[in-house]
Amino acid sequence: MEFQTLIKERHSTRKFKSQEIPEETLQEIFKAINSAPSAGNIQAVQVFAAKKPELKKQIASACFGQNFIAQAPVVLVFCANLKESERLYKERGKTLYAIQDASIAATFAWLAAVNEGLSSVWVGAFNDEELQNAIGSELQPVAVLPLGFADEKPRKTPRKSLKEIIKEI
Ligand SMILES: Cc1cc2nc3c(=O)[nH]c(=O)nc-3n(C[C@H](O)[C@H](O)[C@H](O)COP(=O)(O)O)c2cc1C
Numbered sequence: 678m679e680f681q682t683l684i685k686e687r688h689s690t691r692k693f694k695s696q697e698i699p700e701e702t703l704q705e706i707f708k709a710i711n712s713a714p715s716a717g718n719i720q721a722v723q724v725f726a727a728k729k730p731e732l733k734k735q736i737a738s739a740c741f742g743q744n745f746i747a748q749a750p751v752v753l754v755f756c757a758n759l760k761e762s763e764r765l766y767k768e769r770g771k772t773l774y775a776i777q778d779a780s781i782a783a784t785f786a787w788l789a790a791v792n793e794g795l796s797s798v799w800v801g802a803f804n805d806e807e808l809q810n811a812i813g814s815e816l817q818p819v820a821v822l823p824l825g826f827a828d829e830k831p832r833k834t835p836r837k838s839l840k841e842i843i844k845e846i
Contacts, residue, residue: 688834689834690829693823707726716778719762728752738811741802741804749824757776757816780820797823
């Protein structure tokens with residue numbers, strides 16, 4: 678997909694078809710995740726890909742009952758490996774870089790998904806401990822991305838003016 682089209686097409690979807698995601702498509706998204714930049718190139722990110730219905734329900738429940746998450750055929754949970762980044766970058770690694778590594782990886786995944794004709798939404802509202810229990814990891818969860826074919830036309834959302842967010846100095 679042409680880049681500007683992709684940027685315009687990407688909007689949050691919270692309704693998914695039950696249609697499976699082809700394995701090759703999923704692999705393209707995984708490759709995009711692995712190509713994301715990271716602090717010192719240490720990739721302090723771990724991604725959990727959930728397909729089992731029971732597990733997806735647990736994840737949705739950890740996200741304060743955002744049940745649309747469990748509808749998606751695949752749910753990605755992006756976690757920051759705070760300790761790995763801390764080893765190299767001390768406090769800054771733990772508080773900033775690992776979270777950024779995971780966020781950039783999630784952004785790449787979302788854009789790659791749209792490029793493959795899929796939709797998603799960034800879910801940031803969750804209970805850390807419940808989500809960690811669901812995925813069986815002590816890593817810091819940063820974002821949950823349900824992936825699937827949209828079963829709704831995504832709503833275009835407004836933005837601030839460029840003047841408000843960009844200050845040429
Ligand atoms: C950090 C972050 C956390 C978010 N958390 C949630 C969430 O928990 N549930 C949800 O439905 N949408 C969530 N969103 C999606 C935003 O509401 C959405 O991206 C925003 O309204 C802009 O709409 P658009 O993605 O269609 O452009 C989150 C987005 C971001 C970036």
